[in-house]
Amino acid sequence: xxxxxxxxxxxxxxxxxxxxxxxxxxxxxxxxxxxxxxxxxxxxxxxxxxxxxxxxxxxxxxxxxxxxxxxxxxxxxxxxxxxxxxxxxxxxxxxxxxxxxxxxxxxxxxxxxxxxxxxxxxxxxxxxxxxxxxxxxxxxxxxxxxxxxxxxxxxxxxxxxxxxxxxxxxxxxxxxxxxxxxxxxxxxxxxxxxxxxxxxxxxxxxxxxxxxxxxxxxxxxxxxxxxxxxxxxxxxxxxxxxxxxxxxxxxxxxxxxxxxxxxxxxxxxxxxxxxxxxxxxxxxxxxxxxxxxxxxxxxxxxxxxxxxxxxxxxxxxxxxxxxxxxxxxxxxxxxxxxxxxxxxxxxxxxxxxxxxxxxxxxxxxxxxxxxxxxxxxxxxxxxxxxxxxxxxxxxxxxxxxxxxxxxxxxxxxxxxxxxxxxxxxxxxxxxxxxxxxxxxxxxxxxxxxxxxxxxxxxxxxxxxxxxxxxxxxxxxxxxxxxxxxxxxxxxxxxxxxxxxxxxxxxxxxxxxxxxxxxxxxxxxxxxxxxxxxxxxx
Numbered sequence: 001x002x003x004x005x006x007x008x009x010x011x012x013x014x015x016x017x018x019x020x021x022x023x024x025x026x027x028x029x030x031x032x033x034x035x036x037x038x039x040x041x042x043x044x045x046x047x048x049x050x051x052x053x054x055x056x057x058x059x060x061x062x063x064x065x066x067x068x069x070x071x072x073x074x075x076x077x078x079x080x081x082x083x084x085x086x087x088x089x090x091x092x093x094x095x096x097x098x099x100x101x102x103x104x105x106x107x108x109x110x111x112x113x114x115x116x117x118x119x120x121x122x123x124x125x126x127x128x129x130x131x132x133x134x135x136x137x138x139x140x141x142x143x144x145x146x147x148x149x150x151x152x153x154x155x156x157x158x159x160x161x162x163x164x165x166x167x168x169x170x171x172x173x174x175x176x177x178x179x180x181x182x183x184x185x186x187x188x189x190x191x192x193x194x195x196x197x198x199x200x201x202x203x204x205x206x207x208x209x210x211x212x213x214x215x216x217x218x219x220x221x222x223x224x225x226x227x228x229x230x231x232x233x234x235x236x237x238x239x240x241x242x243x244x245x246x247x248x249x250x251x252x253x254x255x256x257x258x259x260x261x262x263x264x265x266x267x268x269x270x271x272x273x274x275x276x277x278x279x280x281x282x283x284x285x286x287x288x289x290x291x292x293x294x295x296x297x298x299x300x301x302x303x304x305x306x307x308x309x310x311x312x313x314x315x316x317x318x319x320x321x322x323x324x325x326x327x328x329x330x331x332x333x334x335x336x337x338x339x340x341x342x343x344x345x346x347x348x349x350x351x352x353x354x355x356x357x358x359x360x361x362x363x364x365x366x367x368x369x370x371x372x373x374x375x376x377x378x379x380x381x382x383x384x385x386x387x388x389x390x391x392x393x394x395x396x397x398x399x400x401x402x403x404x405x406x407x408x409x410x411x412x413x414x415x416x417x418x419x420x421x422x423x424x425x426x427x428x429x430x431x432x433x434x435x436x437x438x439x440x441x442x443x444x445x446x447x448x449x450x451x452x453x454x455x456x457x458x459x460x461x462x463x464x465x466x467x468x469x470x471x472x473x474x475x476x477x478x479x480x481x482x483x484x485x486x487x488x489x490x491x492x493x494x495x496x497x498x499x500x501x502x503x504x505x506x507x508x509x510x511x512x513x514x515x516x517x518x519x520x521x522x523x524x525x526x527x528x529x530x531x532x533x534x535x536x537x
Contacts, residue, residue: 029277030264030297032289033122035253038083040096040104047113049286053248053279055122055169057085058098058149060142065090071097078141081149087128098149102156105164118163122191122216124170132171133180143184146172150185167191167216174210175201182210191218191250192242194230202240217242221251221263221280228266235270248277255284257292264296298349305330305354308339312366318398320377324348327382327396331366338363338384340403361392361405369480372396373423373433373455381406381455385420389413389439393458407458411451413439413466417479423453424483424502426524431456434501436483436522439466440476446508446518448481450501450526464526469518470533474510481506499523503530 033053034046043054058081066072066080070093074080082088082095101121104110113119125146130138153166166188173190174182175197192201192214201214217239219231231251234240242249249267254260260280267278282289294300310330318325324345332339340357369385380396382403389411394403411418417440423433431454438448447466453459483504501524508516521530 029248029275030267030293030299031248031277031279032286033250033279033281034286035281035283036085036124038085038096040083040100043104044109046286047110051286052117053120053122055124055281056083056101057124057126057170058082058172059084059088059126060128060138060145061088062138062141068093069097070094071100073099076145078144081125081145085124085126102153105156105162106160114162114164118165120165120167122167122169123172125168125172127171131178133178146185150188168213169218173197173214175214179209186213189213189215189247191216193218193220194234202234202237202242205241215242215245216247216250217245218250218252221254221259223254223256223259227254227259227262231263231266235266235272238272239274243272243274246276248279249274250279250281252281253283254280255282260289260292261296264293268296294349301345301349301352303343303352305341307354307356308332308341309334310339312368314367314370316370316372316382318342318372318374318380318396320374324350325398327370327372327380329367329370329384336364338367342398342401355401357396357401357403359394359403359405361394361403363392368417369419371420371422371435375455381423383420383423383435383453385411385418387418389418391420393453393460407460409460411437411439412462413437417476419479419481420451421481421502421504422483426452426501434522434524436481436502436504436520438479438481438506440479440508443471444474444476444510445471446476446479446506448504448506448520448522448528450522450524450528452524463524464528467520467528467531469506469520469528469531470508470516472508472510472516474512474514476508476510477513478509479506 033055034051035055036057037043037046037054038056060079061082062079063077067075068090069080069082072080081098083097084095088095127142130136132139132142157164168185168188169191175190175193190213197214198209198211201211205212217234219234221227221231251263254263280289290300291302294302305328308330310332312331314329316327318327326343328341328343330339340359342355342357343352345352363386365386365388367384368387371383373381375381378398382394382396383391384394385391390408391411392408393406395406396403419438421436423435426432426434433453435451435453436448437451438446440446445468447468449466450463452461452463481504483502500521503521506518518531518533520528522528
């Protein structure tokens with residue numbers, strides 16, 4: 001349930017656009033192109049997040065530079081293409097090159113992504129101190145290398161039948177007066193940039209001067225007062241031939257939420273919705289983009305809680321209903337009290353209704369964690385934790401919009417961060433559930449301990465001793481623990497074997513903003529075992 005929070009932002013952006021308008025429910029297909037991810041090791045994780053549009057930067061370097069590059073196995077006298085947006089440095093010897101692209105696309109791990117969707121890759125060629133059409137030796141070497149790349153990549157496409165398309169970008173197009181390239185490397189198409197490339201290509205698909213190959217409108221959206229200037233010029237003309245074209249509109253490359261929303265609003269307000277989509281070339285993480293654009297795309301929630309003011313936002317999903325419901329909480333810095341509200345939505349990423357909750361519980365310190373267990377579809381037990389290790393169990397009535405304290409207590413933790421997992425029902429015990437508490441010590445160690453609660457008697461038991469699962473060289477800023485297995489199941493894994501009450505993952509963020517993780521299994525007697533750690537050093 002906590003995974004839902006990844007595409008959910010509760011913070012209002014203060015800028016030139018209003019995120020509180022929306023979300024739009026149009027089929028606008030506002031999405032992204034992964035921009036300049038030239039380290040191919042990064043592709044696996046972003047493909048898992050759903051990316052299908054990419055741009056890489058084949059940067060021409062001479063043979064003197066290339067002879068020290070480990071990935072350049074051909075060692076051609078003409079030089080090589082290293083993948084780098086900026087000018088490559090001789091201090092680095094392990095740049096990916098264009099030689100690495102086809103092996104990656106052909107690898108076993110890549111095949112499931114090709115089976116599910118088409119992958120589009122823009123090749124944004126970079127040159128320095130020469131022009132491909134200036135008749136220089138460097139230009140001749142560059143052209144020969146592109147010829148060979150085109151032959152190699154085309155051979156892969158023909159032999160594999162893979163759902164992959166390459167698009168020419170940057171110095172690889174016949175735009176910006178590079179007329180010598182007009183008939184090179186067909187049938188690959190070009191991007192088109194207003195002001196740089198032939199204006200006649202905005203309307204015409206004539207084969208003369210290769211106008212038919214300018215197919216992907218690539219609009220600059222700078223993060224300044226001119227952010228909408230080029231997009232407005234295109235929109236005022238109905239986006240020319242590109243409105244009927246097969247490619248999405250592409251915008252590069254705002255990372256500020258305000259500029260993303262300003263340009264999205266202009267596109268939506270024109271009423272000219274382009275079915276293939278409206279994409280942003282992004283350098284930020286895809287999940288961050290989805291949240292930033294969520295109130296316009298309908299692909300994430302980015303909702304303003306205008307009547308709630310405070311810090312330490314907490315979020316928990318409320319299961320058991322056809323509606324989508326979240327319990328949210330803030331510490332109000334004016335009243336120095338914890339505030340609670342319920343958000344209702346009738347569909348995924350649809351509009352919310354918000355209802356503030358009344359409560360008889362007052363706490364003058366901010367809550368740091370919140371877990372929910374359902375009694376029925378309209379009633380829940382809510383366990384709220386504070387940094388001191390104290391907790392309160394509240395009864396939530398969704399119908400009456402009320403939170404009432406049922407009991408309070410204190411967990412024996414050290415002075416650092418604290419977090420509690422979701423509840424897992426104890427086997428053959430209707431009213432009892434297990435949970436784990438993770439905390440940090442003054443020595444920056446991370447420890448886990450099992451707890452059990454009887455919701456009938458409202459009795460909380462501390463089971464077993466805290467078990468250390470790692471330590472950090474830096475102060476720990478925050479912890480979180482999530483359940484990954486329902487309780488009392490037989491496990492036969494490398495982590496642990498036998499019957500366990502629950503297992504989980506602990507995430508740690510230290511003062512240097514480094515993220516670490518550990519896995520554990522806990523028996524119903526409180527024994528913690530099967531620990532593995534990652535970067536908890």
